[in-house]
Amino acid sequence: MDILAESISYKYFRKGKKKEAIFELLNISLELKEGELTGIIGHSGSGKSTLLNILSGALTPVTGTVKTKERGDISNGYREAGIVTDLYSLNDRERSRFRNRHIGIIPQDRSALGHLTVYENIILPLKMYGEMIPEKYTEKIISDLGLERVKREPAVSLSGGEVRRLSVARALIGRPEIILADEPTGDLDQDNRRVVLEILKQLSKEGKTVLMVTHDKEAESYADRIYRIENGAVISDQL
Amino acid sequence: MKFIIELAIKNIKGRGRRSSALVLLTALLSASLFGGTVTVRSLQNGLRSYEARLGADIIVTPWEAVKEGKLESILIQGAPGYFYMEDSLLEEIRQIEGVDAISPQFYLSSASSGCCDTLVQIIGFDPDTDFSVQPWIRESYSQSLGDGDVIVGWNIRVPENRHFRFYNVDCTVVARLDKTGTGLDSAIYANMNTIKQMMESADDIGFTYFKDVDVKKAVSSILVNVKEGYDTGKIVSEINRLSKDVSATSTKDMVSSVADGLSGISKLVGILIVFTWILGTAILVVSFAMMVNERVSELAALRNIGGSKAMLSGILIAEAVIVSFTGGAVGTALTGLVIITFADTLKNSIGLPLLLSGSGYITIMVICSILVSVAVCAVTSSVCAFRITSKDTGLILREGK
Numbered sequence: 001m002d003i004l005a006e007s008i009s010y011k012y013f014r015k016g017k018k019k020e021a022i023f024e025l026l027n028i029s030l031e032l033k034e035g036e037l038t039g040i041i042g043h044s045g046s047g048k049s050t051l052l053n054i055l056s057g058a059l060t061p062v063t064g065t066v067k068t069k070e071r072g073d074i075s076n077g078y079r080e081a082g083i084v085t086d087l088y089s090l091n092d093r094e095r096s097r098f099r100n101r102h103i104g105i106i107p108q109d110r111s112a113l114g115h116l117t118v119y120e121n122i123i124l125p126l127k128m129y130g131e132m133i134p135e136k137y138t139e140k141i142i143s144d145l146g147l148e149r150v151k152r153e154p155a156v157s158l159s160g161g162e163v164r165r166l167s168v169a170r171a172l173i174g175r176p177e178i179i180l181a182d183e184p185t186g187d188l189d190q191d192n193r194r195v196v197l198e199i200l201k202q203l204s205k206e207g208k209t210v211l212m213v214t215h216d217k218e219a220e221s222y223a224d225r226i227y228r229i230e231n232g233a234v235i236s237d238q239l
Numbered sequence: 240m241k242f243i244i245e246l247a248i249k250n251i252k253g254r255g256r257r258s259s260a261l262v263l264l265t266a267l268l269s270a271s272l273f274g275g276t277v278t279v280r281s282l283q284n285g286l287r288s289y290e291a292r293l294g295a296d297i298i299v300t301p302w303e304a305v306k307e308g309k310l311e312s313i314l315i316q317g318a319p320g321y322f323y324m325e326d327s328l329l330e331e332i333r334q335i336e337g338v339d340a341i342s343p344q345f346y347l348s349s350a351s352s353g354c355c356d357t358l359v360q361i362i363g364f365d366p367d368t369d370f371s372v373q374p375w376i377r378e379s380y381s382q383s384l385g386d387g388d389v390i391v392g393w394n395i396r397v398p399e400n401r402h403f404r405f406y407n408v409d410c411t412v413v414a415r416l417d418k419t420g421t422g423l424d425s426a427i428y429a430n431m432n433t434i435k436q437m438m439e440s441a442d443d444i445g446f447t448y449f450k451d452v453d454v455k456k457a458v459s460s461i462l463v464n465v466k467e468g469y470d471t472g473k474i475v476s477e478i479n480r481l482s483k484d485v486s487a488t489s490t491k492d493m494v495s496s497v498a499d500g501l502s503g504i505s506k507l508v509g510i511l512i513v514f515t516w517i518l519g520t521a522i523l524v525v526s527f528a529m530m531v532n533e534r535v536s537e538l539a540a541l542r543n544i545g546g547s548k549a550m551l552s553g554i555l556i557a558e559a560v561i562v563s564f565t566g567g568a569v570g571t572a573l574t575g576l577v578i579i580t581f582a583d584t585l586k587n588s589i590g591l592p593l594l595l596s597g598s599g600y601i602t603i604m605v606i607c608s609i610l611v612s613v614a615v616c617a618v619t620s621s622v623c624a625f626r627i628t629s630k631d632t633g634l635i636l637r638e639g640k
Contacts, residue, residue: 058542059631093547100545111540115253125544128242154253170544 001177008064037204039223104171106181114156160187247557265566273608285420285592294371295462319348337469342368343458363434380414420594552624563616567609
């Protein structure tokens, strides 16, 4: 599933200053392709996370569209036209369901539900819409991310790195076609950084659309395509 | 829906202290509403019951009894007491124009010594002339009360052999009266012959109840009914002119003095309920707002994994409803227990008749109190939930940071 973002702009107002609009993103267009690990790099405050939130359907842009496009079925020997979904033409319920089913988000901040166990946090996206829990797959993710030891612990007791790995596991549990990761290697030690990056790389090889917003030089080296953002605009796009 | 409720319950359990504080607050709110309304209603019932049990237009008692508030003490609080005057007034009152019927009553307090089984108020009436006691005694005992027979008030403990002995006079309990919420629940009723026998026996034993009054001619009060069309106030004045040692009081005045006390208490309870609810609701608004602000990243996480705005609002509202329902149930249950346990203490401390309402009214009030608590919490949390979920997730996170 590809993501096509066209002419995305986003502005916000400083708290208490309704007339002072600051453009965070200005007329950005980009394409995230199925089977590719795309990196977005840039300085702090350049608008990387805002762009990721817009691509996930969590932040409505001032202008522009975000569309997802399925590649289509080739089982009949020819490719059928894929379904195009305009994320912001969906209502909240539809967009939320779409996000749950097709997009896995690894957020930048500590975003676990502290009083739930690690396991309960990981399966939350499936429980949310009453879906079956694939126990073997869940155990594999937990094992791959080195979370077996803390599986039954409440998330509040985890270290920053463990929460980050929990976020990765939760993003992958629903086998989404799109993975959007905001600083996925933040808080992680060298070994776990590699584990997470390898997982993201492997996912892209399996045909997933993976986007990674990062500062990490090592992470950049895993990307198939890199967009560099500065002052709210894409200044380079390199393969 | 299943997910929303499951997660709401886990959230409540996971935040034990905060949830307990909210349960306590909603318990306090429902307790104030339930306790306040049931108490006022019970006082109103007591007043109606008191008015009904007086059963006469005028009560004539010795002046001393009025001065010391002995009659109210017997009738409302059930404190055993006695006072006497000569029965010569009976004929004089009967002669007053406008008097329809009169009947004497006798109040005797049993003693705690060996001649009596228990300390109670004994009330005697003349079966031939009585118009005040017998109509409601008949609700529990349809036959006429024979010599040596007694009927007990609701609060009196009856021994297994159904026999009492007062001033060495043996009595048999033949019936128990319904609860009135007044002092009459702690009294025993006997006919004139039985109580006269007790009074004379008490005098013989040496109890100095009767002072200057001849025990054979002693009566405690005279109940008077006024003919229709006659002014009760004028007849009260005429009776008071007959003797400076007695006092005639219109029962309406007696009831209205009790009603005045009740009205003051009702206002006070009303003000307390309103004040508690205003304060409680304000605390709830602040608590929910703080709770939502603290949980910004948790709510954003739920949005990220596909939770819709309606789902998030549902979780927050479900938490509020579960907490307030629990608080409401705890508050009404504990208050109900306190009211039932301390009803008599409350009655005695405020000096007003108090008759608890029936189970139907109590059930309705329990449901209403819980529903109001739940509704207030649900609305309050909805407002907070709407405030947070009306924004984009990205914006919530940015503001949270």
